[in-house]
Amino acid sequence: MEWEFTLLLLVNGILIGLMYALIALGFVLVYKATDAINFAQGEFVMSAGIIAAVVVAASTSFFLGVVVALAAMVLFSFLLERVMLRPLLGRPIVAVIMATIGLAALLRGLLPLVFGAGTRPISLPEFIGEEPIALGPVMLQPVQLVGAGVSILFLAGFSWFFLKSRMGIAMRAVADNQQVAMAMGINVERYFALAWAMAGIVSALGGVVWGSMLGVDVHLALVGLKVFPVVILGGLDSIIGAVVGGLIIGIVENLAAGYIDPYVGGGTKDFAPYVVMIIALMIRPYGIFGKRKIERV
């Protein structure tokens, strides 16, 4: 039935979109606080996925895998900020961009070298199950539901953090004007480190969520590429933009796969988001919720 098919595509798009939003959040957090564009976001997700998969396989404990991946990514982001990015402070933004691109290549090469290039599963704990759950006429994969649930939880958590908590407000102050933030006694470097650590957290979660859905190998990094349509559509510095952008891209992707793929033989899912991105850039280059000043980047 036609409307059921559409509904299925929409619901799927929303779930996937939320999971995109989670990864996009890592990107937005870093950009918001430090003005740096992290081209290695996808590789962060991949690294977290690989670490989680290895630990889950070795210990047969899903939660240990999540905890280790979280710890590893936070530590890694922390070190990255301290060792690689802080010396670039005040340099042209291109320097940071090139550094993250280099880092991306390094991670894509190094992790398979250490852990092997094969595709690994991240097996979810048993209580989540593998049977699709029927929601009216729509069948949903438990993995997707968990992923979307985790995404909503963290998106809400970070929104609250930025709107209400004093550290979040201080971080917005840092993003707004570093000089003035310093004059207020805010230790700007500490907030940079915090932003990267938070990006590490969402990358780890994204790695586990996406890894358990797609399996873990180098291709998991490609999820990071989808972040660009999401954040450009939503606005580079907006959390709500990451959510809305994620939802739009998720839905567009699924509708394209459902309605256009049958006529052209597949593959539209992978480029439809970029068509949306290009249209967004032409109409509203700073994104739906982005600040206008972003135009000059």
Added chain:
Amino acid sequence: MSAAESLADRAAASPILTVQGVSKKFGGVTAVQDVSLEVPRGAIVSVIGPNGAGKTSLLNMVSGFYRPDTGVIALEGDAITTLRPSQIAARGIARTFQNIALFSGLTVLDNLMLGRHVHMRAGVLSSALYWGPARKEEIAHRERCEEIIEFLKLQDLRKQQTGALSYGLRKRVELGRALALEPKVLLLDEPMGGMNQDEKEDMARHVLDVNIERGVTVVLIEHDMGVVMDISDRVFVLDRGRRIGGGTPEEVQRTPAVIQAYLGTSKGGGQT
């Protein structure tokens, strides 16, 4: 208490801020050269001079944004020359900026609360949960901010985003945010720049109130000679990076070098 008496009292106390032989070069340009001055505790001290005289550079060194090439800056006898801006703010020196530098996406109250940052102690987790001591702390900080809001008559604007406020009000909010630090010394970089006469008078009144009621030492950079001479206890004059005069407003207006460099050659004391 007469003006002369209060000045004598203030001068007798040890200076709260001393700048000693401070120089700063940018490339080949000397912005500040061998400048020394003392700021008596509880005084209003103005730094005047033509554009490019090095006033803002001096302020930037005191607040830690520039590090002097030579010389020492001390707050209550402790050198702060090499500290970072955030550390200097924590020691009790607050500042405002020449171009209004409010966090425009935040409300008036949030801007003031950010001024409380150096006094906030609760950890990440407890403040994230808004629980126990963190909650108590938050309420206490909020109360201090409310005092300042009342002090500066910003009651109706608490929840307004600062970007939407008028120029004069934004300057006032910026003053409030600096006050929220509860500074010992307040550095004001052209607080009346670009204001009309009414706004200037309001601001001058607020600066006086801050000084008298809250006991804050004020260092002021200002171009309006009328205001400077009216409210300052001491005036220092810079020209091309050097200090060319200093003393009470009356003394400064009589110094020939100052008159020549800044106040105009015909007579002193007029508006420039």
